[in-house]
Amino acid sequence: MDDNRPHGRKKTYGGPTTGGYKRGDGLGTGPVGSQDGYAGRKTGSGSVGKRAAAGGGGTILLLVIGFILLKSCSGGGALSDLGGLAENFSGLQGGELPYQSQQNDTEYVAPSAEPVNTSVASGSRAKYTEILGNNKDTVTLMLYVCGTDLESKSGMASSDLQEIASSRYGDNVNVIVYTGGCKGWKTSGISTSVNQIYQLTDGKLRTLEKDMGNKAMTDPATLSEFIRYCAKNFPANRNDLIFWDHGGGSVTGYGYDEKLRNGGSMSLAGISKALRDGGVKFDFVGFDACLMATAETALMLNDYADYMVASEETEPGIGWYYTDWMTKLGSNTSISTLELGKSICDDFTSACARRCPGQKTTLSVIDLAEFANTVPSQLSAFADSISNKLTNKEYQDVSDARYHSREFATSSKIDQVDLVDLAMNMNTDEGKKLADALQKAVKYNRTSSNMTNAYG
Structure with a gap:
């Protein structure tokens, strides 16, 4: 059975993407959104080409149904050092990021000089x-890590934890990590049998709760318990939440628990409940995951946050790069959310x-207040014009x-497309107005140089 599993963020051999992984490769036929897990399912090819069947009758029907559905939317314990973990995460296997030996750095790509859009619609x-x-300001960053x-297989969560440990921030930034959903952590000391809560401080993981039970990471109750724990024990005027794992977009949602795979994924309704x-x-909710x-x-x-940071496309396996922006937050906890x-x-993008x-x-930053105010109408x-x-x-x-x-x-x-691109391609007054509202609600959008017509 294992040989038939689609490997999330699977390494691609040959061509310019050698050494790359995807967070969510094979979604829809793999972990995210599949109630029966991986059983008997094949991986996708990973091609980025356009499907030959695009534009067929079935696709049009799904598109219209999607618009109709969219129209109905409205918006602890004492600290103790974790044994085996040194300041620089020497507990990682080999003492290095798991992907380093497989990926070669190329010339550095400088950050975009484009400013963020700070305007807000009346x-x-x-x-x-x-x-x-x-x-x-005091910041509590809640990192919900379903390792899977x-x-x-690749130690990608451990790599990101190491990136955070390498950043610099003081006591007014609380980084609280919830771990679970993984059969084998590459960081020694993190349990594979029960969920746990840690604090990342002074370059170390410190145990806050060593046994939160063996609970499905895709159960909304697990996430809401973590949020309440952070609010009680680390109160702050700025709260941020990052979902770390696979992502499957609007239809299948977030996450796949490797240990309790019958739990399926956490749907958007499930996230809302949590x-x-x-x-x-929240100040912002981020998805270090595909397609969200x-x-x-x-x-x-x-209803729950001011901004969303997420990707339209699948993410390479390395995911977000945490060191620099965490250091920037640590040096100024009053940095604007848009600049962060x-x-x-x-x-x-540069990493x-x-x-x-x-x-x-x-990857883009969306003003949720403006989005809910201007986009639905x-x-x-636009949906009526298509009908x-x-x-x-x-x-x-x-x-x-x-x-x-x-x-x-x-x-x-x-069948997930860029809505701005679709609206403009319709070449109608309704499409142009929708595209304008969407682009104004997306306050910052960054893509790779080989990505076109992705507006955030």
Whole structure:
């Protein structure tokens, strides 16, 4: 059975993407969104080409159904050092990042000089988070790490924890890590039998809770328990949450628990329940996972956060690069969320260009308050205009627009496209107004040099 498993973020051999991995390769036929786990399912080819069937009748029907669905959216214990872990994570196997021996750095790619869009559309709600300024803010970063095969096979979670440990921040930044969902951690001391909570401080992992039970990481109750724990024990005026694992987009959601795989993934409805029960309003919610920058995700998150940082496309296995933007946050806890989000996007894009050249990448910062304020009405009008075209049997217009739109995770056949590109390809007044609203709500968007028509 194992030989038939699709390997998430599988290494690609040959061509310009040698040494690359994807967070979510084979989604829809693999861990994310599959109630029966990997059993009997084959991996996708990993091709980034356009599907030959794009624009067919089935795709048009799914597209219209998706618009109709979118229209209905509305928006502890005492500290103790973990044995076996030295200051610089020497507990990692070999003492190095697991992917370093397989990937060659290329010339450094400088961060984008493009400024963030700080404007906000009138009528948008006030932000939940009030930044005090003058470096007086306290930050709690909640890192929800479902290690799964990304960690057990390649040590990718351990690599990211090491990146955070290499950053510099003081007592006014709390980095709290929840671990689980993995059969074999590369960092010695992290349990494979039970979930645990750690604090990353002074370059070390320190145990906060050594036994949180063997709970599915894709169960909303597990996430909400972690959020409440952080709010109680590490109160802050700025709270941030990062989902770490596989991602499957709007249809299948987040996560795959390698140990409790029958739990499936955490749907958008499940994420909403977890955040509602957690009772915290977030400065930003980020997805260090594939395919989560969607309209549905943004509309769902509006009730719980001010900004979303996520990728439209699949992510290379190295994921976000944490050291530099964490150091920037540590040096100024009053940094604006947009500037911090820009750093996250720039660092990710530059690291991927160095370590896995040739792979297409996207990462954006979305103002959720503006998105919920301006997009739904334009999306509704756009959906009505498409319905009218179908009623008038103008099928070719819709088919051509869909066929020429930027599609993501093409080998997984999840029918997820860039909504701005689709709206502009329709070449209607409704499409142009929707594209304008979407682009204004995306405050910063960074892509690899080989990615086109991905607007965030």
